[in-house]
Amino acid sequence: MAFKERVFSGVQPTGNLHLGNYLGAIKKFVELQDSHDCIYCVVDLHAITVWQEPAELTHNIREVTAAFLACGIDPKKHIIFNQSQVAEHAELAWIFNCIARLGWLNRMTQFKEKAGKDRENASVGLYAYPNLMAADILVYRATHVPVGDDQKQHLELARDIAQKFNNDFASSIAGHGFGDAFFPLPEPLIQGPATRVMSLRDGTKKMSKSDASDQSRINLTDDAETIALKVRRAKTDPHPLPGDEKELAERPEADNLVGIFAALKGISKGAVLNEFGGAQFSAFKAALVELAVAKLGPIGAEMKRIIDDKAYIDSILADGSARAQVMAAETMKSVKDIVGLVRR
Numbered sequence: 093m094a095f096k097e098r099v100f101s102g103v104q105p106t107g108n109l110h111l112g113n114y115l116g117a118i119k120k121f122v123e124l125q126d127s128h129d130c131i132y133c134v135v136d137l138h139a140i141t142v143w144q145e146p147a148e149l150t151h152n153i154r155e156v157t158a159a160f161l162a163c164g165i166d167p168k169k170h171i172i173f174n175q176s177q178v179a180e181h182a183e184l185a186w187i188f189n190c191i192a193r194l195g196w197l198n199r200m201t202q203f204k205e206k207a208g209k210d211r212e213n214a215s216v217g218l219y220a221y222p223n224l225m226a227a228d229i230l231v232y233r234a235t236h237v238p239v240g241d242d243q244k245q246h247l248e249l250a251r252d253i254a255q256k257f258n259n260d261f262a263s264s265i266a267g268h269g270f271g272d273a274f275f276p277l278p279e280p281l282i283q284g285p286a287t288r289v290m291s292l293r294d295g296t297k298k299m300s301k302s303d304a305s306d307q308s309r310i311n312l313t314d315d316a317e318t319i320a321l322k323v324r325r326a327k328t329d330p331h332p333l334p335g336d337e338k339e340l341a342e343r344p345e346a347d348n349l350v351g352i353f354a355a356l357k358g359i360s361k362g363a364v365l366n367e368f369g370g371a372q373f374s375a376f377k378a379a380l381v382e383l384a385v386a387k388l389g390p391i392g393a394e395m396k397r398i399i400d401d402k403a404y405i406d407s408i409l410a411d412g413s414a415r416a417q418v419m420a421a422e423t424m425k426s427v428k429d430i431v432g433l434v435r436r
């Protein structure tokens with residue numbers, strides 16, 4: 093059975109949306125709109141796996157929504173909503189808690205990083221997080237998932253869960269007339285020159301919302317002056333830019349800035365090196381500032397404009413949630429039948 097192609101992805105409302113979120117994820121969300129039906133989710137239930145101040149959480153949910161809109165996602169043709177308004181995500185996640193094995197979750201590197209040394213004190217939600225993520229995708233039976241490189245392992249787990257569900261319930265799936273697979277195996281879309289944008293202060297560390305140094309990232313709401321300052325101060329090595337990609341790969345800070353430039357401009361790293369190979373960083377950084385301000389300036393300004401209109405943002409989320417829920421409820425009906433639960 094061929095599944096209808098459908099795109100799903102999510103962003104956590106945890107503040108400080110940055111260039112990594114944009115180049116690794118949101119920019120791709122925008123591009124996929126022309127070729128696919130897309131569902132983009134503000135994953136608030138994922139955010140609360142670590143402590144969130146309630147008033148900040150509310151603000152951050154609206155801010156991610158404003159970012160989706162400002163970057164150019166069309167909420168009428170596609171769906172923008174927040175996870176907690178569609179209860180079926182949590183419902184399917186419970187079923188998946190009973191499908192996924194402890195051994196699978198024990199391998200998740202993001203849990204190990206986020207839980208740190210004090211693992212006993214991490215929330216149960218943080219541990220079960222990848223099961224909820226699988227539910228987000230599969231409750232819509234989505235086939236394609238644009239994400240940054242750091243989500244690759246979680247996507248593999250989602251595929252394992254889908255596969256095990258299909259196998260475990262093969263006989264009742266067939267009995268219900270869905271062919272031999274109920275869930276598609278969702279494919280990660282992790283491509284291009286900026287699938288892992290690194291910190292501007294340390295080319296070996298991922299650019300992250302939670303880095304204590306604001307200088308380490310370019311926020312989507314940074315103004316032109318701030319962007320310029322952060323790029324000019326970005327860590328580099330003392331050599332001019334290399335002419336080929338092999339040499340670039342050995343120089344993390346240079347590689348990162350070239351990758352950012354390439355992704356912003358929509359060209360390859362090789363093409364950037366053709367233009368700037370042999371140039372000093374001062375010249376390259378000046379060009380990068382100009383490009384970054386041209387691309388990000390309008391997004392930041394639009395975000396700031398939209399964020400003030402709470403009623404508008406909330407209406408987008410309510411409308412998107414209602415449309416998403418129709419699809420999710422349909423899946424849950426079938427899942428209950430397949431598992432053997434009695435329903436109304």
Ligand code: AMP
Binds near residue numbers: 115286287298
């Ligand atoms: P999060 O903020 O963790 O919800 O991430 C939202 C999306 O941005 C996910 O698809 C991540 O993989 C992606 N992302 C986060 N940080 C980076 C980064 N430094 N480089 C590339 N993609 C990223």
Ligand code: TRP
Binds near residue numbers: 100224243246
């Ligand atoms: N785990 C993702 C992140 O931290 C966010 C996310 C939650 C997601 N559910 C998803 C991404 C489903 C893609 C599909 O970035």
